[in-house]
Amino acid sequence: MALRGVVGIFFLSAVPLVCLELRRGIPDIGIKDFLLLCGRIFLLLALLTLIISVTTSWLNSFKSSQLHVKEEEEKNEKRRKLVRKKQQEAQGEKVNRYIENVLKPHQEMKLKKLEERFYQMTGEAWKLSSGHKLGIPDLPEEPSGTAEEVVTVALRCPSGSVLRRRFLKSCSSQVLFDWMMRTGYHTSLYSLSTSFPRRPLAVEGGWSLEDIGVTVDTVLILEEKEQTN
Template sequence: MASRGVVGIFLLSALPLLCLELRRGIPSLGIKDLVLLSGRIFLLLALLTLVISVATSWINSFKPPPQVHRKEGEEENEKRQRLARTKQQEAQGEQASRYIQNVLKPQQEMKLKKLEERFYQMTGETWKLTTGHRLEVPDLPEEPSETAAEVVTVALRCPSGRVLRRRFFKSWNSQVLFDWMMKIGYHKSLYSLSTSFPRRPLEAEGGLSLEDIGITVDTVLNVEEKEQSSQ
């Protein structure tokens, strides 16, 4: 596009000179004169082309390249976009962290607590859910053999439905039954023992043996949850 403009300027510039030469040499214009005239015109065009080319280059040297500015602007724009994306990701991460801490975590803890309560209710060990009762596991005396004399077998029917059996000497202190109940996971502050037929609460009085409280034959005792007094 620029080359066409330069050629057009050259032709317009050479046109007055051509007309002047033609007016001066029309009466005696020959082949030699035409050749000389054409040479002068081409020489003038070449000179003008050189001058215009140098002037154009000199003028363009003072203009900053547009691509450089465009490239710098694009880089600056990309930096701003990256910074905005980083801030947005940080804000989303912080929001997700608050949601996990304030919503999801309490929900999970509540679900675990309900599952734990349900499990202990099914196993009859709800005392484990209470606070303020320290579980003391007493040591039980060694179980006597099946062939030993003066031995009675006691079965404990638990709230969960399972039945446990153990042999005791009739002369042992009746407190051993409550120690056994605590050994299998039922705290005496929350559970009690009672006979089956007839049903009566079993109380271990100090110094009384199993024989003294009436357990002289194989017996089934029920582990029952005590009624909690309302405060």
């Protein structure tokens, strides 16, 4: 449509020139000259049409090329975003593996060493061992408060806390030391004594709680032994 409009405008603009030439040369113009003039005009129109056609084709090709370039840039940008996303996910997985396989074990090992140093400085290195390695026997099942021949023993710890548990009077007296070790205080470092009068608790393997005088609710003192070089 644009090409036809340009050709039409050029043709209309050429008509006055043709008329002027015809008016000036009417006395001398012949049929041959008229045909030559028309041929020149049509030749000029053909040349102009060719130029416009080539220019239009080039412009269309240029626009198509620009559009193709834009589409390629959009595709490349999408590819780059996808690549960056995959790289970030891979980096995140590497960080997680590093935390789980390197950083976390290193921190746990560091905390363990600090714990070992603390217990060694406080003379409680035995706490680093498990209960099974210490050979602590299982405690008897705690009886109910309504059962007969039951006493409540309170254990006053060095930290100031008080632990309480019920036992049968017929229970072995050794269970008191087993209970003490279960609470985290080893017999090699701590001892038990009566509260009043203050004396070390005498325990024999074959004695029951009733045999050592624990016949009523009793408070026992848990205290640290003096360490000798």
